[in-house]
Every structure is written in C-alpha cells, then in structure tokens.
Amino acid sequence: MKNYMNIKKDIDYVEHWNDVYSKSETNKLGWYEESPKPSLDLIKKCNLKKNVVILDVGSGVTTLIEKLLEQGYNNIVATDISKVALDKAKERVKAEEAKLVKWIVDDITNSEYLIQPGTIDLWHDRTVLHFLTEENQKDSYLSTLKGLVKVGGFVIIAVFSLEGAKKCSRLDVVNYNHTMISEFLGDEFDLLEHFPYVYIQPSGGERPYVYTLFRRMKY
Numbered sequence: 001m002k003n004y005m006n007i008k009k010d011i012d013y014v015e016h017w018n019d020v021y022s023k024s025e026t027n028k029l030g031w032y033e034e035s036p037k038p039s040l041d042l043i044k045k046c047n048l049k050k051n052v053v054i055l056d057v058g059s060g061v062t063t064l065i066e067k068l069l070e071q072g073y074n075n076i077v078a079t080d081i082s083k084v085a086l087d088k089a090k091e092r093v094k095a096e097e098a099k100l101v102k103w104i105v106d107d108i109t110n111s112e113y114l115i116q117p118g119t120i121d122l123w124h125d126r127t128v129l130h131f132l133t134e135e136n137q138k139d140s141y142l143s144t145l146k147g148l149v150k151v152g153g154f155v156i157i158a159v160f161s162l163e164g165a166k167k168c169s170r171l172d173v174v175n176y177n178h179t180m181i182s183e184f185l186g187d188e189f190d191l192l193e194h195f196p197y198v199y200i201q202p203s204g205g206e207r208p209y210v211y212t213l214f215r216r217m218k219y
C-alpha cells in the first residue's frame with residue numbers, strides 16, 4: 001500500500017492506526033462496542049438478502065462483522081487502513097466464517113483495492129468520515145463511495161455529532177449533523193433515517209454520535 005503522508009504531510013496514518021491497535025486491548029478502545037446495536041437496527045431496516053455485498057469501511061476490530069456473520073450475511077467486505085486491526089478482527093471469528101469476509105487493507109481516501117464499480121449493496125462507516133479533515137480526502141472518499149454503491153443500495157454513516165468530541169484517537173475530527181452528511185453525499189442519496197446516539201466508552205466517557213441511513217436513488 002502507498003504511504004499516505006502525501007495527503008497530509010505531518011501524519012502517517014498507517015503507522016498511527018497500526019500503533020493504536022498494537023498497543024490497545026480491543027475491548028478497551030474508545031470506540032469498542034460490545035453490541036453494535038444502532039448499526040444493526042439500521043441494517044435491519046434495509047431488509048437485505050443475506051448474500052448482498054456489505055462493505056464496512058474503517059472496520060477496525062468491530063464486533064459488527066461477527067454479528068453480521070451470526071445473522072447469516074455471507075458476502076462481507078471489511079476494509080481498514082490498519083493491517084493490525086484486520087488481523088485481530090479475523091482472529092475473532094471462526095476460520096470457516098472468516099472465509100465469508102474479504103479482508104482488505106486499504107486507505108479509503110486513496111483506494112487501490114476496492115475496484116469493482118456498482119457492486120456494493122450497503123456501505124457502512126462508523127467513525128471514519130469524521131477523520132477526513134482535508135477537502136481532497138473527502139472528495140476521494142465520496143468518489144469511491146459513489147463508484148461502488150449501486151443504485152438502490154444503502155449507506156450508513158455514523159460520526160461524532162456537532163455536540164460531540166473534537167478529537168478521536170488523538171486526531172482532529174470534523175463534526176456533523178444529518179443535514180451536513182446529506183449535503184456531503186449529494187442529491188443521488190435520500191436520507192431515510194437519522195438519530196442521535198450517545199455511545200458510552202469502556203472508560204465511561206460519553207461520546208455523542210449521529211447515525212444516518214441513506215438510499216441511493218440514481219447515478
């Protein structure tokens with residue numbers, strides 16, 4: 001994978017995230033969820049068949065993958081900039097089930113490996129978009145999303161809300177409300193649902209998020 005220091009010269013994101021996941025126990029991470037309930041609730045509303053392609057962007061070591069496998073989804077793509085995270089995520093699931101997931105180390109702001117256009121039925125992003133502070137990072141994320149999500153497909157984005165923290169994992173974040181996410185995606189995407197959600201960290205800290213569900217209506 002390329003080194004992304006060219007996007008924002010002072011931070012090597014690959015190194016940053018590999019370091020975070022190497023040094024922390026998974027269930028102590030400030031975004032660890034025992035149950036990814038808000039995401040699962042939104043996914044249920046999409047009424048998807050079990051064989052559709054679900055892409056989890058910036059998947060980390062999320063419990064969402066094992067929950068989706070438990071529910072019978074069998075065509076999942078988990079992608080993250082950190083190989084350390086994806087290796088740990090893979091260890092959490094049975095070897096047979098791990099084969100139902102494509103584990104792709106990639107930078108969503110400069111994607112080299114997510115190349116099959118129009119194939120994604122559901123794009124799920126919990127707290128990746130908010131790390132993209134530069135216009136070129138956001139543009140690249142959006143063009144990858146638009147290239148991959150099929151018409152009729154769904155997009156779930158959950159990020160720190162306007163009331164939320166200004167940093168995550170020591171990095172600056174951009175705070176959003178549902179209107180801002182809707183404007184970011186553009187008029188090809190209809191906002192179906194949104195809600196605020198206060199996530200409680202393993203340390204007890206409160207982190208206000210906004211969850212959004214969109215459907216792609218046109219190219």
Ligand SMILES: C[S@@+](CC[C@H](N)C(=O)[O-])C[C@H]1O[C@@H](n2cnc3c(N)ncnc32)[C@H](O)[C@@H]1O
Nearest residue numbers: 017031058059060062080081082107108126127
């Ligand atoms: C706060 S964590 C959330 C992880 C996971 N989505 C969850 O809910 O547990 C953010 C994740 O985004 C990943 N990430 C950050 N920037 C990324 C990028 N440009 N491309 C792909 N993944 C990225 C990090 O490695 C990390 O796993």
